[in-house]
Amino acid sequence: AxxxxxxxxxxxxxxxxxxxxxxxxxxxxxxxxxxxxxxxxxxxxxxxxxxxxVYPDATGTLRLTYGRVEGTDVPGQRIPAFTTFAGLWDRATGAEPFNVAPKLLAAKDRIDPNAVMNMAVSSDTIGGSSGSPAVNAKGEIIGANFDSTVLTQRNAYGYDRNVNRSVIVTTQAVTTALRDVYGMDHLIAELGVDAPKAAPRRARR
CATH class of the missing domain: 1.10.12 (Lyase 2-enoyl-coa Hydratase; Chain  A, domain 2)
Structure with a gap:
């Protein structure tokens, strides 16, 4: 065929x-x-x-790393510990690289602007770590690693707590997208997430 x-x-x-x-x-x-x-x-x-x-290099075996949720104040790369949906709307210009996906933009009034999208973590990650779960001290999954800041790219050669920042998308952001953007309440229920539907922004004014 x-x-x-x-x-x-x-x-x-x-x-x-x-x-x-x-x-x-x-x-x-x-x-x-x-x-x-x-x-x-x-x-x-x-x-x-x-x-x-020293811990071994990542060689295809299970690897754990740890860090704190914290921003960085490195000159030329000052970033906060958290970003929110409100920050996303503030930066949305409608043109690359700041054009928001149409379906997400259409759900803007249903999304809590204070919901945390991403967080910066001083963990030791590098290419290939994307998709790794982020777990807090209580053993709860709080997000997934998907990126890192520019200066973290040198992490292939050495880790520097002052500049290394992994970027974690939060479970709150994923839940918000599933519920308020895609309407996948059945998937939220299957995941066992306690996520009551947020009131529309108009109702909070």
């Missing part, structure tokens, strides 16, 4: 499939495999020198 498809995109992929697989195989054999072996040797050497004084 795939071979017989007349879909242009499927035909395009079929046309380059053999070459793409050959390039991927070459990459895996000549680049990735030697790099992986070297990384293992480096990790072993680090452990031999430092022991458990």
């Amino acid at each position: 795939v071979q017989a498809s007349t879909d242009p995109l499927i035909q395009y992929v079929l046309a380059i499939d053999a070459d793409a697989r050959a390039v991927r195989t070459q990459w895996d054999n000549t680049v990735k495999a030697p790099t992986d072996r070297a990384s293992e040797q480096l990790a072993a050497a680090r452990f031999a020198v430092f022991g458990d004084a």
Whole structure:
């Protein structure tokens, strides 16, 4: 069925499939495999020198990191610990990169402007950490890691508590979107979230 498809995109992929697989195989054999072996040797050497004084690099195994919810006052990158939907509306210009999704904008009057969207956390994360759950001291899931500030990109080489900030989307923001934007009350109920519907902004005036 795939071979017989007349879909242009499927035909395009079929046309380059053999070459793409050959390039991927070459990459895996000549680049990735030697790099992986070297990384293992480096990790072993680090452990031999430092022991458990430092935690191991992320090597595909479960990794935990911790930090505080806090902003940063680094010159050129001053950010608060929390952002809210009100801040989103304040920055919405209708043009890239600040154009808000139409469905979200249409739900503006149903969304509590003080609901927290994101929070900055001084945890040690790097590319590949996206989607990781953020858990508080009580063991409650309070959000999910999805980004980091610009200066955190150097975290591939070293962690600096003063500038490293992971960006966490809060469970409050997710609940707000499911309830007030997409109307997925059945999913909220399935998740067991105690999230009474917020009154429209007009009713609070």
